[in-house]
Amino acid sequence: MSGNIACVTALLVTGLAVTRAQVPALGPCPEIKTMNSFDLDKYLGMWYEAERYFALFEFAGKCVSANYTDMGDGHINIINRQTSYLTGIRSTIEGVVRHVGRTDDSKLSVKFPSLPVLVDAPYWVLGTDYENYAVVWSCSNFGLFSTRNAWILTRSRYPPLEIMEKAYSVVDKYGISRAYFIRTDQKNCPSFAY
Template sequence: MMWVYVALLLVGGAAAQIPFIGGCPKVDTVQDLDTQKYLGKWYEAERYFAFFEFGGKCVTATYTGYDNGTVGVVNRQISSLSGVASSIQGYATQKTSNKAKLSLVFPSMPVHFDAPYWVLDTDYSSYAVVWSCSDFGIFSTRNAWILTRERYPAIAVLEKAYQSIDKNKISRAFFVRTDQKNCAENAETNQIV
């Protein structure tokens, strides 16, 4: 029985990092997400704490579309501790009729699982709010991100994201600002972590 608990923690911990008592809350997603408009480079402005991003700065996510409807994902960051740039590649697929509810997989991870990647809100040109929640019955693990098209977004852009977060009753208490200072664009790498 202990190995089941450990497996749940590993899977839940990898998918989302903040544990909560109870199941996943109901949230609203973008109606009819236009994947083509969503593609491209996004800068991480804020996030819930995630172990896999510990010490990461200059975090970006780049999305590319494939003919089969799959979305390629490349997440990059620089370690604020060592200065080493790293990246991880994965893909997202649509598993339901709701285009905003994607399932994200990183094949190089030691444990393979589909992590929820739900787009709660976006205007495609300045911000996106992304949600992930894995339900384990008596508890759930949650993560959230605010992505922006600019490394240094205007306060008005972040306010739009906060409105969506508040509307969905997602706690802002767990958000941490991502360090986007002193980020050399050429520091990006194809190294898989």
């Protein structure tokens, strides 16, 4: 029995390292239907991270933002920025967003070419009104377990409660646990030129 526990523990640790410490769960990713008639052009532009699940790549991150730009060649560019609240160091990572299926489907994937391991990370928009909020989900299967991540993004660095309530209604609709959300500090942020 202890050999089985050690094996599962090793799998979890390995999986966590690969997925940058997203929230682990026993069993496969849940079946989640994304929103219909997604319009990527309306989604473009600046988004601020209001809340997120813990992820190692965002450890100690504050002032997190993402800017999506149509490159005109069929590719969508994403620039993610954050500042470490421990060191004050600003960091930027650039990636490419693409549709996984149909162009009106909100199942996307993101790839960051500067990372040592090139992985297409799931990026599913579960709900958005394009002007105020978006709820994004990511889940990857690793045999006996899966790793899950969720973000609430807003167009405003300081969204009003009514906007957050709309985002929470999407989270609740899909049965995503609010227990793992961490509020992102957006105070005293430097201005980035995108």
